[in-house]
Amino acid sequence: MISIAISSQKGGVGKTTLSINLAHAFARAGLSTLLVDADPQGSVGLSLTRQSRLLSGFYDFLADPAIPMERLIVPTRLETFSLVAAGQASDYEAGNGSSGSHLARVRAFLRNVSARRYDICLIDTAAGLFGVTNDVIASADALILPQQAEPLGIRSVPKLLEGLNRLRIINPRLNVLGVCLTMLQQGLAVSTEAASTLRQLLPEEMLFQTAIPRDEIYIRASAKGLPVGVLEDGGGAETVFDSLRAEVQAKLGKSRHQAHIQPD
Template sequence: MTTNGYDALPGMDAPELGPTGRPLREFPVPAPLADHGPARIISMCNQKGGVGKTTTSINLAAALAEYGRRVLAVDFDPQGALSAGLGVQNYDVTTIYDLLLNPKLDPHEAIQPTSVEGLDVIPANIDLSAAEVHLVSEVAREQILARVLRRVADDYDLILIDCQPSLGLLTVNALTAAHGVLIPLESEYFALRGVALLKETIDKVQERLNPSLELDGILITMFDSRTLHAREVLERVVDAFDSQVLDTVIRRTVKFPDASVAGTPVTQFAPNHAAAEAYRTLARELVVRGAVA
């Protein structure tokens, strides 16, 4: 018997398949770390807005912190949604914008703790929208964020950069600073169309600025298995990108906006909900894949 390319042994039932068409896998709870740092840096990227970048940044960071990892989330979007979603102040404080423009500032001054033990944030606000204009004449302007994060990397196991929905200079900075890229992708046709352009940008940064940059995975978000369209888009993504598509799939639920309004991760807002468990599963899968320590 064959199911989606997986052979069942004679006399055995075919394996239960997950949304991606692969057999469901159990990812073990990661062992505690004996020590911390230096951090691996992951950029959360997609030039299309509304695909779940910030939601994933918040909840993946919180889930990894639950597993004893020290995580720094960097809000790199002028909308400041990550800062708001984690309930931290982003006005009248030192932000990532200040750190980009003033190399004399100590990045530790911008770091704020959150309600999640082990999870800190460097906030952002609308001021960041002016950064590209100020940085365009700087020498090695694509590497400014990397220089900032290098000064705090030893304090963390993971630095997660929540990028704005654009492929401009700020996103190039994030990709140049990163070791890996995670692409949240809504299971919707127009979201799928932009992946090729994003992949081209990642390849250019890898070739010209950051040879060590890797694609850590494509994460399907806002998935609704009740619709044929969502299932077809997921099937096309798996066909095109194969093992680069993560097994974990994030389903659509009202719990995410509810948690955002409360300024807390869904892992705290509704710790027993399937949405919280989905991000814990994602955290475990990334550890198994080697994207996170």
């Protein structure tokens, strides 16, 4: 199993949207996929509406690792696609009452998932590279960094690279798959300029060729916590995530030749 964290320094860059849709793309490609909501704000399980508030999830495991995995894993209509919601303990665990690092428990969680023979475990994290997000990145095999195609976001990239170097020390085997541009607006100069600035800032292999366009359909789908492909008119919008999925798989294939993340 390969575990992939989806993280960013900044909030609202499209992590959850990317996580849900990329996980769905993996599942549609026939890989047994688990999507884990490690954001205490928990939006992945939103589509399960009333039920999702009652679900035990990732943070319940961190609070009590004796909880059986069967209680955490929620199947979906797609046989290859399952979810783990953030869970009920998320407020306590992520907030002030937290008792420091959850590294050992995050690792235990991933071992349990791996034992259930998933091919891919995608983990949507809260913004910022600290706290539980830090523990997730320190435990995952790989990392994808969504980055909004707008000037303010791009300005945070050098800081992001700094943060990454720190994480690499904690997790030397972390495969940083790269930065994925999100909410790209082709017709809008500030957006395309931000994209080209990012191309200059990053080594080529650190930027996914696939960029997620800005489109209201992603807002509609993520308001329901659903992958776009599930919407009646979502068939076209999901293909970009098939490209991203193919790129991720290609990068994982040559993961031993790890790319350097220092900007030149």
